[in-house]
Amino acid sequence: MSPIKPQNLKGFKDVLPAEMLFRDNVISHIKKVFESYGFAPLNTPALEYKEILLGYGDEAGKQIYLFEEPEGNQVGLRFDLTVPLSRVIAQYHDLPRPFKRYQVQPVWRYDKPDPGRFREFIQFDIDTIGTTSMMADTEIIAAMHESLSGLRLPHKIRFSNRKILNSLIMFAGIPETMGRHVFRILDKLEKQGLASVKLELGPGRVDESGDPIPGLGLKPPQIAKIEEFLGLPQRTRQEGLDSAANLFKDTPGAETGIREVAEIHEYLTALEIPDDKVIIDLSIARGLDYYTGPVFEAVLVDDRGGRVGSVMGGGRYDQLIGQFTGRPEPATGASIGVDRLVSAMQLLQDIQPRPSTADVLVTVMMPERIAEYARIAGRLRREGINAELYMGGEKSIGKQLQYADRQMIPVAVIAGSNEFDAGEVSIKDLDKIRREKIEIKDRKEWVKRKVGQVTVPLADLAVEVKSMLRAGGGTNLPSDH
């Protein structure tokens, strides 16, 4: 029989060790921040009943993997983490309120696969259920800011409030039912610019390919009022607030939205979240129809403050879960795009992730004495150092060191009969050698010259290795502080 062709389904990918290690680190960093606010993890099954996945909506646009399981039930793979959360809230009557949960699991969408767009991807959702307090929204914004700061990612978090946009609709004299169409167009502001947005609000425009894009048909005075709103000064959170309050001073009902934004500003200040990282941006609408109050998004920015890409988005959705539970359940939450965050980090910080968990490769010069090498590796592990014993097919130490290089293992231990007799080991600081880009022309010569190599008594091995690892920084050791 011919071998089966090994391949992934279109739109699906394996995550190999280097990327997994990097991604796991990012995820556990963010988890830790949210746990410090009292969020706790939840997992739900991959499969749900079809009727739960579809809710009261229709199938269109949701691109769910649906099928009939052997017992004849219509089931599907979850396409987000909000629907399973809503089901959990409705199903377990003794969950606390607020219920603060995070959930990190894959979701599946039968989407057009593009480069960088997958049909299976990890979603990291954070939600607080059961409180109308703006403190809940604030905590999610604050924890997201702390997460990105901890990952050393230059970012801005922008927030606004759907109620302020509703006031804009009233202020501009636009019928309420047209609001969602206006918001959809406003969401394009950053990408397309003001001129294009104004055309789409008004008569329509022609795109680059010559296709006509119909306009909303708003009148020039209405568009002028929207433009006035978009031009409001908001260099600090306080200025944004004052501008909005001034603009809407005669618009009935505008106080609620402004007060909610003001509360979040006050709480952010109490949590010492700086004004230049978490800002008010009155123009953001966030696509989803179900938002009812605060909306927020995190974007990574480059050196000049330019937008690299959105890595988190969310908002308050006080009406959604009630559809499942039959009683009101205020809620606010956000989704983090883990895959996008990970690729942005590797790009922005020029990181080549290590494919190995090992701090040390214990090489094997004399295979017949492998138990003694294992003993050395065991000694390192008991000191908290990740030590891999070489088990590949290469006999030469040079080749074994090449394996360490490929795996980006920072330190190698070498021992031959001289060392064994003397109760010593040689330690090679591979990371230092790589950092100093020592030119290696003749590997044999190099091994002989013992570049970056020290020989120490076995008893000093762990201490010496730890000091090399700390100097290099490329270590899995717990940090000193």
Next chain:
Amino acid sequence: MSPIKPQNLKGFKDVLPAEMLFRDNVISHIKKVFESYGFAPLNTPALEYKEILLGYGDEAGKQIYLFEEPEGNQVGLRFDLTVPLSRVIAQYHDLPRPFKRYQVQPVWRYDKPDPGRFREFIQFDIDTIGTTSMMADTEIIAAMHESLSGLRLPHKIRFSNRKILNSLIMFAGIPETMGRHVFRILDKLEKQGLASVKLELGPGRVDESGDPIPGLGLKPPQIAKIEEFLGLPQRTRQEGLDSAANLFKDTPGAETGIREVAEIHEYLTALEIPDDKVIIDLSIARGLDYYTGPVFEAVLVDDRGGRVGSVMGGGRYDQLIGQFTGRPEPATGASIGVDRLVSAMQLLQDIQPRPSTADVLVTVMMPERIAEYARIAGRLRREGINAELYMGGEKSIGKQLQYADRQMIPVAVIAGSNEFDAGEVSIKDLDKIRREKIEIKDRKEWVKRKVGQVTVPLADLAVEVKSMLRAGGGTNLPSDH
């Protein structure tokens, strides 16, 4: 419209926060041990092509969720992690050898759901691909022993070798083709006892319900030889080895199996793995047909050494991956049953897992000053203490403390206008109060008496809380050592 009934599919379950936190801790502990040996993580997609899932076998017995996806491809949910690993090995030509990977992901099996038996469950697989060295098998056994020791779980790990069982077949004069049937029956030894096993090897028996179980039809001298083998003394690893070597001294080809067991014993000794925890048990066969050499299993034991249940099983399978790659790929590995491990731990250690990540609940006596309470929580978080700010609907501090009790939060912070004016906070050691089972008859009276409560300057808050948490042990703080 009536609300949708919130429910899980039969055989599927949600993992709520208390169990998730506990499970995540167990998983990350085991990960850390395997990483110390140089194992690195891999993830693969939930969906695979049907032909990959079925391999060269047939559908029968594999109980895979298969369906046609919208593009018309036959696909299925993975039912184990060995098939995806084999695909990965065949698909990526630049993976190192050995390739040491762990993989912790759910698998799906359309099985008869039983209490405690689920159709979706987490599997934790560890495998080393590309080396025939017995050191690879040894490392998996050793790391598993370390993992269970670290979790303070009384356990035994037993190992043997398929080649020794093959020698037994020859020694007992049984045709080679009957070997797998003999092994299948030997696997029942611990559960059913020797008498029952002998009947199944011979004429057959009648089970409790009166149903006949056909026998293999071996002759009494053959069964006697098997019994002689099963009775071999093996109180220490060395004794087990010596017994087997003595029994099979005239059996052609028996040396290889014995030498492999001896090698693992030697390496375990080098790694300082004690003789009473990792033992030779010549009777174990481990069901799967594809094992070719060492086999091993971990069982939890009770105070008297009685078996509680198997939590890990594995072995060497040098022929399996070659079916995918078309070239030989020696391999050895094990699967850990995470769910079983987690329930056994909770049972054996009488643990009631905490549903909360918070070390401290900052109560809110004066809702109008919530920003000040948020400031206190922020101060604690910056000191590495997980602090939840109360956001529930209860106004009374007594009720807020009940919330902390339900969530098993160990410490509460209380501040009213007196404390605010004096720059102080009150701290309540809820964990201590619970430990000392202080009888609370009148909650108001209790709050007034300030049991287990100290009042300190705000500047001393974190230090005081840390000392309470350390005394209680119920903390998420990094340990001191």
